[in-house]
Amino acid sequence: xxxxxxxxxxxxxxxxxxxxxxxxxxxxxxxxxxxxxxxxxxxxxxxxxxxxxxxxxxxxxxxxxxxxxxxxxxxxxxxxxxxxxxxxxxxxxxxxxxxxxxxxxxxxxxxxxxxxxxxxxxxxxxxxxxxxxxxxxxxxxxxxxxxxxxxxxxxxxxxxxxxxxxxxxxxxxxxxxxxxxxxxxxxxxxxxxxxxxxxxxxxxxxxxxxxxxxxxxxxxxxxxxxxxxxxxxxxxxxxxxxxxxxxxx
Numbered sequence: 001x002x003x004x005x006x007x008x009x010x011x012x013x014x015x016x017x018x019x020x021x022x023x024x025x026x027x028x029x030x031x032x033x034x035x036x037x038x039x040x041x042x043x044x045x046x047x048x049x050x051x052x053x054x055x056x057x058x059x060x061x062x063x064x065x066x067x068x069x070x071x072x073x074x075x076x077x078x079x080x081x082x083x084x085x086x087x088x089x090x091x092x093x094x095x096x097x098x099x100x101x102x103x104x105x106x107x108x109x110x111x112x113x114x115x116x117x118x119x120x121x122x123x124x125x126x127x128x129x130x131x132x133x134x135x136x137x138x139x140x141x142x143x144x145x146x147x148x149x150x151x152x153x154x155x156x157x158x159x160x161x162x163x164x165x166x167x168x169x170x171x172x173x174x175x176x177x178x179x180x181x182x183x184x185x186x187x188x189x190x191x192x193x194x195x196x197x198x199x200x201x202x203x204x205x206x207x208x209x210x211x212x213x214x215x216x217x218x219x220x221x222x223x224x225x226x227x228x229x230x231x232x233x234x235x236x237x238x239x240x241x242x243x244x245x246x247x248x249x
Contacts, residue, residue, distance in 0.1 A: 012038045020103045023144045025110070032104060072121055077129040082168045087161055089138070091154040091168065095119060095127055099149045106147060108154060110140035113170075117145065117154060133170040136163055 012035060019031040080093040098106070098119055108117040113136075117129040134156075142157035158165075167173040183204075206217050 008038055008041050022103070023146050025107060026141075028103065028107075072124060072126060074118075074126040074128050077117075077127055080129065080168075082165075084158075084165045087158055089156045089158060089165055089168070091129075091156070092151065093129060093153075094151045095122070096150050097122060098127075098147055098152055101147075106145075106152075108145045110138065110143040110156065112137050112140060112159070115143070115154065115156070117152070119152075131169055135165050135167050135170050135173040136160065 015031055015035050015038065019028060019035065022028045022031055077093055077095070080091050082089060082091045084090070101119060101122055105120040105122075106118070107120075108115060113134050114132050115130070115134070115138075119127040137159040139157040139159055143155060145152055145154045165173075166176055202217060202221075206214055209217070
């Protein structure tokens with residue numbers, strides 16, 4: 001017949017397995033609290049006669065304060081990818097070794113317009129991915145995270161089903177909206193002037209391109225001007241008032 005302490009021990013082991021599998025913060029907290037209560041119910045082993053004699057003979061030890069662990073610091077996670085569907089937004093992030101952490105060292109707090117993910121004491125550091133203002137609102141109680149080998153995935157339920165998220169953060173969203181508004185105005189102002197539209201497109205490609213792209217555009221422009229018998233600078237890219245001369249090829 002199984003004794004009462006054995007039953008508690010078996011329940012404790014089962015709850016600890018469930019804690020490792022649980023993803024939602026509220027569920028994890030509930031399981032952790034219950035595990036703590038079960039540990040308190042386990043009977044403490046009675047000291048043997050030999051142990052009691054050793055305790056009497058041993059010199060009294062004064063408590064020593066353990067120094068605080070100041071070596072663990074927090075690093076911010078900068079790189080991530082996100083995807084969306086009609087009902088949710090997912091954030092994917094690589095983090096080597098995260099699967100080795102105990103479940104209680106990985107948490108994520110979801111709010112209506114923010115989240116704060118933390119992996120504590122991994123390779124001597126805390127790793128944090130925190131967004132203070134999301135592009136749109138979410139449902140915190142229906143959001144969760146999952147840990148895989150070398151990565152973690154956050155799944156956030158959209159407050160508004162079918163809403164399109166062009167960016168994860170509000171700052172990125174606003175930046176894209178301003179750029180779109182600027183591009184729309186430029187297109188409207190040049191719709192009756194095809195040449196001006198082409199020039200604006202080339203300027204945009206030049207501004208956003210890398211060094212190789214800039215070199216190719218400058219080279220193409222020079223060759224075009226040579227054929228026309230002129231060497232005017234590209235508007236906004238050199239040869240124009242206040243913009244300096246055309247950079248050498």
